[in-house]
Amino acid sequence: MSINRRLLLVARPSGIPGPRNFADDTVPVRAPAAGECLLETIYLSIDPAMRSWMSEGTGYQQSIPLGEPMRGGGVARVLQSRAEGFTAGDMVQARLGWQSHPTIPGRFLQKLDLAQGTVEDWIGPLGLSAVTAYFGLRDIGGMRPNDRVLVSAAAGGVGQMAVQIARIEGCRVVGIAGGLEKCAFVAGLGAAAAIDYKAQNDLSAAIGHACPEGIDLYFDNVGGPTLDAALEHLRQGARVVLCGRISQTHAAETYGIRNLGKLAASRGRMQGFLVFNYHERYDEARTWLAARHRDGSLQQRLHVLEGLEQAPVGLGMLFRGENTGKLVVRVAD
Amino acid sequence: MSINRRLLLVARPSGIPGPRNFADDTVPVRAPAAGECLLETIYLSIDPAMRSWMSEGTGYQQSIPLGEPMRGGGVARVLQSRAEGFTAGDMVQARLGWQSHPTIPGRFLQKLDLAQGTVEDWIGPLGLSAVTAYFGLRDIGGMRPNDRVLVSAAAGGVGQMAVQIARIEGCRVVGIAGGLEKCAFVAGLGAAAAIDYKAQNDLSAAIGHACPEGIDLYFDNVGGPTLDAALEHLRQGARVVLCGRISQTHAAETYGIRNLGKLAASRGRMQGFLVFNYHERYDEARTWLAARHRDGSLQQRLHVLEGLEQAPVGLGMLFRGENTGKLVVRVAD
Numbered sequence: 001m002s003i004n005r006r007l008l009l010v011a012r013p014s015g016i017p018g019p020r021n022f023a024d025d026t027v028p029v030r031a032p033a034a035g036e037c038l039l040e041t042i043y044l045s046i047d048p049a050m051r052s053w054m055s056e057g058t059g060y061q062q063s064i065p066l067g068e069p070m071r072g073g074g075v076a077r078v079l080q081s082r083a084e085g086f087t088a089g090d091m092v093q094a095r096l097g098w099q100s101h102p103t104i105p106g107r108f109l110q111k112l113d114l115a116q117g118t119v120e121d122w123i124g125p126l127g128l129s130a131v132t133a134y135f136g137l138r139d140i141g142g143m144r145p146n147d148r149v150l151v152s153a154a155a156g157g158v159g160q161m162a163v164q165i166a167r168i169e170g171c172r173v174v175g176i177a178g179g180l181e182k183c184a185f186v187a188g189l190g191a192a193a194a195i196d197y198k199a200q201n202d203l204s205a206a207i208g209h210a211c212p213e214g215i216d217l218y219f220d221n222v223g224g225p226t227l228d229a230a231l232e233h234l235r236q237g238a239r240v241v242l243c244g245r246i247s248q249t250h251a252a253e254t255y256g257i258r259n260l261g262k263l264a265a266s267r268g269r270m271q272g273f274l275v276f277n278y279h280e281r282y283d284e285a286r287t288w289l290a291a292r293h294r295d296g297s298l299q300q301r302l303h304v305l306e307g308l309e310q311a312p313v314g315l316g317m318l319f320r321g322e323n324t325g326k327l328v329v330r331v332a333d
Numbered sequence: 334m335s336i337n338r339r340l341l342l343v344a345r346p347s348g349i350p351g352p353r354n355f356a357d358d359t360v361p362v363r364a365p366a367a368g369e370c371l372l373e374t375i376y377l378s379i380d381p382a383m384r385s386w387m388s389e390g391t392g393y394q395q396s397i398p399l400g401e402p403m404r405g406g407g408v409a410r411v412l413q414s415r416a417e418g419f420t421a422g423d424m425v426q427a428r429l430g431w432q433s434h435p436t437i438p439g440r441f442l443q444k445l446d447l448a449q450g451t452v453e454d455w456i457g458p459l460g461l462s463a464v465t466a467y468f469g470l471r472d473i474g475g476m477r478p479n480d481r482v483l484v485s486a487a488a489g490g491v492g493q494m495a496v497q498i499a500r501i502e503g504c505r506v507v508g509i510a511g512g513l514e515k516c517a518f519v520a521g522l523g524a525a526a527a528i529d530y531k532a533q534n535d536l537s538a539a540i541g542h543a544c545p546e547g548i549d550l551y552f553d554n555v556g557g558p559t560l561d562a563a564l565e566h567l568r569q570g571a572r573v574v575l576c577g578r579i580s581q582t583h584a585a586e587t588y589g590i591r592n593l594g595k596l597a598a599s600r601g602r603m604q605g606f607l608v609f610n611y612h613e614r615y616d617e618a619r620t621w622l623a624a625r626h627r628d629g630s631l632q633q634r635l636h637v638l639e640g641l642e643q644a645p646v647g648l649g650m651l652f653r654g655e656n657t658g659k660l661v662v663r664v665a666d
Contacts (some may be wrong), residue, residue, distance in 0.1 A: 001507040115498065129611070160569075168340065171590050186596075205548065206413065219584030227593070242596065242597040245593075245594055245597060248594060253588070254591040254592075254594070255591070256588065256589015256590055257589055257591075257593055258587040258588070258589050258590075259558065259587075260560070260578075260590055260603075261556070261578055261581060261587070262573040263575065263577060263603070263604075263605050264556075264605030265605065266605065267605050267606050267607055268604065268605055269602060269603070269604040269605075270593075270596070270602070270603045270604070271596075271600075271602040271603070272596050272598065272599065272600050272601055272602075274600055277428065281360065312496050
């Protein structure tokens with residue numbers, strides 16, 4: 001407990017990131033100053049946005065300096081508190097970084113209400129992936145009952161929540177995922193159809209078959225050719241939510257989108273967003289999500305890797321599409 | 334006056350449309366039935382959307398059957414009326430088609446209020462191009478004072494109105510146009526800068542130079558590489574109005590947009606629209622436009638071709654960017 005294990009970013013990614021981009025490091029635990037807490041990391045979340053943080057000047061946030069601990073969010077236990085409102089044993093959510101025992105100011109910590117859900121619930125159906133899907137569908141996507149909704153990376157952390165939230169709200173949902181197993185999972189979430197993009201020669205035709213009336217709302221987690229194919233099927237007044245573009249973040253050459261004319265012709269709207277901009281409304285989302293989780297209509301499948309050292313491996317899995325469910329690393333019990 | 338001269342669409346376009354797509358035709362004038370008016374066409378408007386009407390299954394409206402008169406809007410004089418509310422001598426606006434003496438139901442005619450402006454004003458600063466710019470900037474673009482606005486095809490029918498409306502509303506406006514003469518015209522409309530895209534090796538760098546603080550609102554009339562370059566300079570929360578894509582409608586191969594990641598990273602919004610969907614609010618737009626035209630702050634430069642037979646020539650000029658101002662054909666005095 002006197003040692004803080006860390007994973008430092010030592011090389012910027014080219015292609016899919018992985019262990020070669022990181023180095024192990026140990027430093028003494030830093031005792032909390034006034035206003036700070038010493039934490040024990042329990043779970044770290046592995047997310048597509050991380051690659052842009054690792055790169056230079058490409059993302060919406062400052063890139064991580066080389067030699068610094070990798071940035072990342074997760075759940076931790078308070079070991080020592082010198083911050084008002086926190087006591088040892090509290091469970092908190094924060095941008096912990098890839099380290100076992102971070103010391104962080106209390107103002108950057110959010111205490112988990114364990115009456116609303118377990119620690120696993122707070123990284124699952126109450127976590128940021130779920131909150132992202134909630135605001136993306138509602139605020140950016142203008143979701144309405146009976147909308148024909150298409151979700152890409154539908155078995156992923158955000159995608160599986162988007163499928164379920166849209167289904168709960170009375171939409172007809174079609175999911176796109178890679179492989180039979182993921183598609184079976186997506187169908188089990190209540191999607192009307194699941195398209196295995198790896199099995200398609202003509203993704204646009206497959207979307208047309210699964211969405212015979214077209215698409216009112218496309219929740220895009222992947223960008224690239226999948227986005228281009230979806231644009232061909234937009235209905236009048238369609239909304240395209242640009243949530244992620246995992247197909248493009250590590251591509252050697254950026255794919256050129258050819259079907260923006262379809263967006264124009266449909267009088268459609270395409271919009272990007274960051275969940276962090278909804279910070280002041282997280283409680284609204286979590287109240288909704290917790291109620292749907294309690295009544296059993298909303299689940300989150302986690303893909304759990306064991307041990308801090310697995311975080312770089314997980315990053316590679318994420319970009320190769322090898323995870324089945326929201327990817328997290330368990331650092332401590 | 335007993336003869337109706339018409340131009341029939343006889344060949345669908347490949348590349349830039351022009352005279353080879355049309356054939357002259359004369360038919361006897363058709364006397365109005367109950368509810369109809371016989372009209373004398375005064376002006377026809379030549380617009381980028383026309384090429385999609387000429388093509389098969391590509392546009393937002395039904396394509397024109399071969400052998401039928403070309404579709405097109407304009408201003409006409411009522412010669413005989415059997416429609417309530419119209420009398421001989423009234424000036425009206427309608428989808429006249431490319432014909433000298435159409436006979437059209439009164440419900441499809443809009444009477445021009447000549448107290449608000451002359452006939453030329455009604456195809457200029459009070460016309461559909463102006464109304465398009467008005468709703469595009471305000472409703473789709475969410476224009477706010479001090480927005481940094483970029484307008485492409487800024488010397489064109491819609492573009493010149495967008496430049497002026499944004500300037501009047503207190504925005505900093507930069508226009509993109511082809512050639513020195515057009516750029517001088519755009520600067521004269523009150524743009525802070527005008528970019529001659531034909532003189533640039535690196536359009537994105539030129540936009541960066543002219544818009545050093547980036548772009549809050551991009552009013553896009555051209556699509557393709559210009560849109561891609563503009564996306565690189567979006568500020569947080571930017572809006573992209575997809576009004577036209579004249580660079581792409583006759584392109585042999587559709588250009589692939591590579592910078593949608595910039596839209597996502599800026600939390601930006603991109604949206605298409607049709608002015609016809611604002612039909613019930615045209616009066617709102619025209620009241621605003623007429624007041625700005627009366628006080629001298631809003632002008633429309635027309636590029637007038639003489640004679641119905643010049644309409645196909647004008648269509649070619651439009652797609653080659655040879656018009657200086659909103660392109661219209663004067664069919665009669």
